[in-house]
Amino acid sequence: xxxxxxxxxxxxxxxxxxxxxxxxxxxxxxxxxxxxxxxxxxxxxxxxxxxxxxxxxxxxxxxxxxxxxxxxxxxxxxxxxxxxxxxxxxxxxxxxxxxxxxxxxxxxxxxxxxxxxxxxxxxxxxxxxxxxxxxxxxxxxxxxxxxxxxxxxxxxxxxxxxxxxxxxxxxxxxxxxxxxxxxxxxxxxxxxxxxxxxxxxxxxxxxxxxxxxxxxxxxxxxxxxxxxxxxxxxxxxxxxxxxxx
Numbered sequence: 001x002x003x004x005x006x007x008x009x010x011x012x013x014x015x016x017x018x019x020x021x022x023x024x025x026x027x028x029x030x031x032x033x034x035x036x037x038x039x040x041x042x043x044x045x046x047x048x049x050x051x052x053x054x055x056x057x058x059x060x061x062x063x064x065x066x067x068x069x070x071x072x073x074x075x076x077x078x079x080x081x082x083x084x085x086x087x088x089x090x091x092x093x094x095x096x097x098x099x100x101x102x103x104x105x106x107x108x109x110x111x112x113x114x115x116x117x118x119x120x121x122x123x124x125x126x127x128x129x130x131x132x133x134x135x136x137x138x139x140x141x142x143x144x145x146x147x148x149x150x151x152x153x154x155x156x157x158x159x160x161x162x163x164x165x166x167x168x169x170x171x172x173x174x175x176x177x178x179x180x181x182x183x184x185x186x187x188x189x190x191x192x193x194x195x196x197x198x199x200x201x202x203x204x205x206x207x208x209x210x211x212x213x214x215x216x217x218x219x220x221x222x223x224x225x226x227x228x229x230x231x232x233x234x235x236x237x238x239x240x241x242x243x244x245x
Contacts, residue, residue, distance in 0.1 A: 001223065001225070002239070002243070003219065003220045003223070003224055003225065003226060003227060003239060004032035004033060004106070004206075004225060004226040004227075005031050005032050005033075005226065005227060005229065005232050005235045005236055005239065006031065006032065006033040006034065006035050006106070006108055006206065006226050006227070006228040006229070006232075007022070007023075007025075007026030007031045007033070007034045007035065007228075007229065007230075007232040008035050008208065008209050008228045008229055008230050009022060009035060009036060009037065009050060009230070010022025010023040010024075010025065010026050010034055010036070011023075011025035011026045011029065011031070011230070011231070011232050011233065012230045013211065013229075013230035013231040013234075014231070014233070015081065015085060016057065016077060016078040016080065016081035016085050016088050017050065017057060017081075018036055018037060018048045018049055018050055018057070018077075018090070018091070019077050019078055019085065019088040019089070019090070019091065020088065020089075020091055020095075020099070021078065021085045021088050023036075023091075023096065023099070025232075025233075026105075026232050027103055027105060029232050029233040029236060030232075030236055031105070031232040031236070032105070032106060032226070033105050033106030033107060033108060033226070034105055034106075034107060034108070035107075035108040035110060035208075035228050036048045036096065036107070036108070036109060036110065037049060037050040037109075037110045037112050038093055038109055038110070038111065038112060038121070038125060039052070039064050039065070039112045039118065040064075040065060040118045040119075040121060040124070041064065041065070041067055041068055041069045041072060042065060042066055042067055042068045042071075043068045043069055044120070044124070045068075045069040045092060046092060046093035046094065046121075046124055046125060046128065047064065047069065047072060047090050047091070047092055047093070048090065048091045048092070048093060048096060049064055049077075049090050050112070051064075052064055052065070052112070052115070052116055054067070054072070054075060054090075056080075057077055057080060058075040058076060058077045058080070058090065059075060059076040059079065059080070060072075060075040065116070065118075069092065072090050073089055073090065075089070075090060076088070076089075077089055077090045093109075093125065093128055094128055097128055097129070097131075097132040097134060098132070100132070100134060100137070101132065104137075105137070106137050106138070106139065107134070107137060107138050107139070108138075108139045108140075108141055108161075108206070108228070109125060109138060109139070109140050109141070110140075110141050110142055110163070111125075111140065111141070111142035111144060111147050111148075112142075113142070113144050113147055114142070114143045114144045121147070122147055122150045122151050122154060123154065125140070125151075126151065126154055126155050126158070129155075129158065130155070135155070135157050135158050138158060138159075139158075139159045139160070139161050139182060139206075140158060140159070140160050140161070141160070141161040141162070141163050141182070141184050142162075142163055143163045143164070143165075145162055145178050145180075148160040148161075148162065148178055148179070148180055149178040149179055152178065152179030152180070153179070156179065159180075159181045159182055160178075160179060160180040160181065160182070161175075161180055161181070161182030161183060161184045161204075161206065162174070162175050162178070162180045162182070162183060162184065163184045163208075164183075164184070164185055164186070165186045165189065166186075166189055167185075167189045167194075168185075171183050171185070171194070171198065171203075172197075172198050172201045172203040175203060181202075181203065181204075182203060182204045182205075182206060182225075183198055183203050183204070183205045183206070184205075184206050184207075184208060184228070185205065185207060185208075186207075186208060187207050187208060187209065187210050187215060187219075190205070190207050190219075190224075192222045195207075195219075195222045195223065195224045196222070196223065199223060199224070199225065204224075204225030204226070205224040205225055205226075206224065206225055206226035206227070206228055207219055207224055207226070207227050207228065208227075208228040209228055209229060209230060210227040210228065210229045210235070211229055211230050211231055211234075213234060213238050216229070216234070216235050216238040216239075217238050217241070217242055220238065220239055220242045221242060
């Protein structure tokens with residue numbers, strides 16, 4: 001099995017995160033998938049942005065939840081990043097799923113409802129995935145494991161994966177309890193033994209966020225299902241090098 005390369009918020013090391021320039025760059029370099037974050041607007045539309053505020057990644061200020069979709073679309077989501085993507089806007093999940101009709105990328109959707117209540121987020125996301133017939137190419141992950149359980153109960157065909165920061169004892173057993181089928185651990189707390197046992201038990205391990213070449217090489221050699229990185233182009237070169245030997 002070849003380790004897949006997922007572009008974290010798109011190719012966010014080279015382009016403004018969670019925007020189409022970053023997603024399209026990931027596709028251009030040959031990434032296997034993209035990871036992105038989904039939140040709700042004031043008018044309950046699904047938008048792709050990591051933070052609960054627009055302050056860091058746009059020229060606006062305030063909470064995402066206090067903006068309508070139309071208001072968010074007026075913001076510049078690109079100029080903050082090296083200043084060369086001033087036309088970039090905050091995408092909707094619908095726009096991303098429409099774009100995915102024309103490629104073969106996998107999509108990892110991270111739910112951003114850990115510290116903020118986002119009512120009906122799960123139902124709204126599932127409705128869009130089902131509408132575009134993309135259940136077989138989507139993984140839903142999050143730190144809110146109650147939310148992942150709800151996703152599983154609503155549509156058990158879609159893979160859920162637990163995001164976690166610290167080492168867990170037999171994480172595959174815990175994941176199974178909530179109906180998750182994948183493990184998304186933090187790179188510094190992930191070792192070879194866990195990866196080997198999890199993969200043998202049928203739980204794909206996708207490690208985040210891996211940006212150093214030596215660590216990429218190590219994890220690929222360990223045989224994890226995927227690495228999630230800000231630099232998909234770099235990771236693809238490392239993978240090529242590992243498999244050449």
